[in-house]
Amino acid sequence: xxxxxxxxxxxxxxxxxxxxxxxxxxxxxxxxxxxxxxxxxxxxxxxxxxxxxxxxxxxxxxxxxxxxxxxxxxxxxxxxxxxxxxxxxxxxxxxxxxxxxxxxxxxxxxxxxxxxxxxxxxxxxxxxxxxxxxxxxxxxxxxxxxxxxxxxxxxxxxxxxxxxxxxxxxxxxxxxxxxxxxxxxxxxxxxxxxxxxxxxxxxxxxxxxxxxxxxxxxxxxxxxxxxxxxxxxxxxxxxxxxxxxxxxxxxxxxxxxxxxxxxxxxxxxxxxxxxxxxxxxxxxxxxxxxxxxxxxxxxxxxxxxxxxxxxxxxxxxxxxxxxxxxxxxxxxxxxxxxxxxxxxxxxxxxxxxxxxxxxxxxxxxxxxxxxxxxxxxxxx
Numbered sequence: 406x407x408x409x410x411x412x413x414x415x416x417x418x419x420x421x422x423x424x425x426x427x428x429x430x431x432x433x434x435x436x437x438x439x440x441x442x443x444x445x446x447x448x449x450x451x452x453x454x455x456x457x458x459x460x461x462x463x464x465x466x467x468x469x470x471x472x473x474x475x476x477x478x479x480x481x482x483x484x485x486x487x488x489x490x491x492x493x494x495x496x497x498x499x500x501x502x503x504x505x506x507x508x509x510x511x512x513x514x515x516x517x518x519x520x521x522x523x524x525x526x527x528x529x530x531x532x533x534x535x536x537x538x539x540x541x542x543x544x545x546x547x548x549x550x551x552x553x554x555x556x557x558x559x560x561x562x563x564x565x566x567x568x569x570x571x572x573x574x575x576x577x578x579x580x581x582x583x584x585x586x587x588x589x590x591x592x593x594x595x596x597x598x599x600x601x602x603x604x605x606x607x608x609x610x611x612x613x614x615x616x617x618x619x620x621x622x623x624x625x626x627x628x629x630x631x632x633x634x635x636x637x638x639x640x641x642x643x644x645x646x647x648x649x650x651x652x653x654x655x656x657x658x659x660x661x662x663x664x665x666x667x668x669x670x671x672x673x674x675x676x677x678x679x680x681x682x683x684x685x686x687x688x689x690x691x692x693x694x695x696x697x698x699x700x701x702x703x704x705x706x707x708x709x710x711x712x713x714x715x716x717x718x719x720x721x722x723x724x725x726x727x728x729x730x731x732x733x734x735x736x737x738x739x740x741x742x743x744x745x746x747x748x749x750x751x752x753x754x755x756x757x758x759x760x761x762x763x764x765x766x767x768x769x770x771x772x773x774x775x776x777x778x779x780x781x782x783x784x785x
Contacts, residue, residue, distance in 0.1 A: 407444075409421050409430075409442055409444070409455045409456055409459050409462075410456070410459050410461040410462050411461070412441070413660045413661065413664075414461045414661050414664065415441055415442070415461065415661055416460070416461065416567035416568075416570075416571070416659070416661045416665075417432070417439070417440040417441060417442075417540060417567075417659065417661075418459075418460060418543065418567050418568055418570060418571025418572075418574075419432055419442075419543035419544070419546075419547070419571060420455075420458045420459060420460065420547065420571035420572070420574045420575040421442045421455035421456075421458065421459055422442055422543075423543070423545060423546075423547040423548050423575050424454050424455060424457075424458045424575055425454065425455055427448050427449065427450055428448060429444055429445045429448035429449040429450070430442050430443065430444055430445070430449075430455060431443050431445070432542075434595065434597055436756050437595070437752050437755060437756065438595040438596075438597030438598055438601075438755070438760075439595045439597075439659055439660070440540060440542075440595060440596070442455070458571075458574040458575050458577065459574060460567065460570035460571055460573070460574045461661075463574060465570055465573055465574065465673055466673075467669070467671035467672060467673055468671060468672050468673075468674075468675075468703035468704050469670065469671050469672075469703070470670065470672065470677070470701035470702065470703050470728045470731070471702050471703060471704070471705075471707070471708060472701070472702040472708060472711075472725065472728075473699065473700070473701050473702075473725065473726050473727065473728040473730070473731050474699075474700040474701075474702075474711075474723040474724065474725055474726060475490075475681050475684055475690060475697050475698070475699065475700075475723065475724050475726050476490050476492050476697065476698050476699075476700050476721065476722065476723035476724075477489075477490030477491065477492070477696065477697050477698060477721075477722055477723075478490060478491035478492070478494065478495055478720050478721060478722075479720045479721075479722050480720045481622065483720070484622045484696075485621060485622050485623050486531075486534045486535050486618065486621050486622075486623075487534050487535060487620075487621070487622060488534075488535055488536040488619075488620035488621070488680075488696075489620070489678075489679065489680050489681070489696050489697065489698040490681075490696055490697050490698030491534075491622070491698070492678050492698040492700055492721075493510070493533070493534075493563055493586065493678060494530055494533070494534055495714065495718050495720065495721050496561060496563075496586065496676075496714065497510065497524070497530045497533060497561065497563075498527055498530060498718070499713075499714045499717055499718060500559060500561040500584070501524070501525060501526065501527055501530070502527060502717075503713075503717050504559040505558075505559070506525075506558055506559030506560060506561060506582075507523060507524065507525040507553050507558050507559070507560055507561075508523075508524050508525070508530070508533070508560075508561045508562075508563070509521055509522070509523055509524070509546055509549075509550060509560065509561070509562045509563065509564075510522060510524070510533035510563045510564075511533065511537050511541040511563075511564070512532035512533050513532070513615070513616060513617060517600075517603065517614055517615075517617060518542060518596060518600075519537045519539050519540070519541040519542065519596060520541060520542045520544060521541060521542065521543050521544055521546035521564075523546070523549055523553075533563075535618055535619065535620055535621065536588075536619050536620045537617075537619070538593075538594065538619045538649070538652050539593060539594055539595075539596050539598075539599045540593035540594065540595055540596055540659060541564075541568070541593075542596070543568060543571070547571065547572050547575040547576070550562060550572060550576075550583070551575070551576060554576075554580045554582055554583055557582065558582065559582045559583075559584070560580075560582060560583050560584070561584045561585075561586065562583065562584070562585050562586070563585075563586045563587075563588070564586075564587065564588070565587065565588055565590045565593060566587040566588070566590060566665070566667030566668075566672070566673050566674065567661070567665070567667060568587075569585050569586075569587045569673050569674045570667065570673050572585070573585070573673070581706075584675055584676070584706065584707075584710055585673075585674040585675050585676070586674055586675065586676040586677070586678060587667070587672060587673055587674035587676075587677050587678075588677075588678060588679055589677065589678070589679025589680065589699070589735055589737040589738070590662075590665075590667075590668070590679075590737055591652070591653075591655075591658075591662075591736075591737060591742055592652075592655065592658035592659065592662030592663075592665070592741075592742040593658065593659050593662060594648075594651070594652055594657040594658055594659070595657075595659060597760075598648065598651070598657050598760060598764075599617070599648060601759070601760035601761070602629075602647060602648040602760065602764075603617070603631065605760070605761050606631065606639050607631075607638075607639075610638075612633060612638050613633050614631045614632065614633060614638060615632060615633055615634055616631070616632040616633075616634075617629070617630070617631055617632070618630045618632065619649070622695065622696050625637075625640060626696070627642065627643050627649075628640055628641055628642040628643060628645075628646060628649070629641050629646040629648055629649050644771055644775070645775050647764050647765070647768060647772075648764075650768050650771050651751075651764055651767065651768060654745055654768075655742045655743060655744065655745045655748075656745040656747055656748050656751050656764075656767050656768075657751070657764070658742055662741060662742050663741055663742055663743070663744040664741055665741040665742070668736075668737050668738075668739070668740055668741040668742075669738065669739070669740075670728075670732050670738045670739070672701065672703045674703065675702075675703055675704045675706050675707040675710070676700065676701070676702060676703065676707045676710070676711075677699075677700070677701040677703060678698050678699065678700050679698065679699055679735060679737065680696075680697075680698070680699065680735075681697045681698060681699035681726075681731065681734065681735075682699075682734035682735050682736075683730055683731070683733050683734015683735065684697055684699075684726070684730065684734065685730075686730055686733060686734060687726075687727050687729060687730040687733070688726065688727060688730065690724060690726075699726075699731045699735065700723070701728065701731060747767045750766075750767065751763050751764070751766075751767045754766055754767070
């Protein structure tokens, strides 16, 4: 077996890696830095289980939103490092503290890689805060989830839609004690790009980095910031960051992101959260706090969970909104990211000359524009 699914459609969800009991599949970076399954023909027994659980090859149950909310955490200090309204953290805490369950989300490991982490105490939820604009390493997380489910633990799993699809494909049945939450996703760049960008930033600095942030309810929102504990090492706002500019202009996303079948108003998870873009376009909202999340409840399970969460979380504030408002404002509810015309040239340059050359060449107009802005700002 050469391929589990068509290479350009592979999302790197790791369902195939997790299902293989012969350890014949490993997840490796290709020439473009993209994480893909690699099959060892010496270990493979051609059971085709990997193809059977692949969400690209199989149709999964999708759910139309049943209810929509605008929501936010009123605890401004706790929300400081959260993306949008800080809803995911409130859901994590509810599952841990009131259901005595276990939660899965993405945090940074000691090597500053985005990895799935299993958390079952409130103090560790902080490491899952904030958006990670990079593809996370699933590792054996699906196997851990299955073990927890069989041990009758309530499991709350947060991820991109393709990761939720990968988990469901791997499990191959519905579990009453599993709650899934997908993110409104623009797409994911491979980790190798972020690793190269951080190396470029730190090439003349002998500094330890323990945290990487892209979002927050503070002055470091929508930027690339690097931290050593509480100490800021580096910060570039929005498109001034080469990495973020490449992300926002859809040059550096994974190839499958441009044909993502999960970028639709029908969702693969029980709950969907993200930025509430377009809030107020169909119905006014007063008062309007800064950074509000959209929450769509897509299954009857989600409706039950949400109604209980609102009672147990006094800092959770929410207002029901028209579902059409969320769909109208949220691009990821309507279609996949549009492939940038410069992408092919970027990939060719990346293979030949590496990240620094490829991204600078692709974004040279942005770089020049930012330099001119800096000069004009100094003169002013």
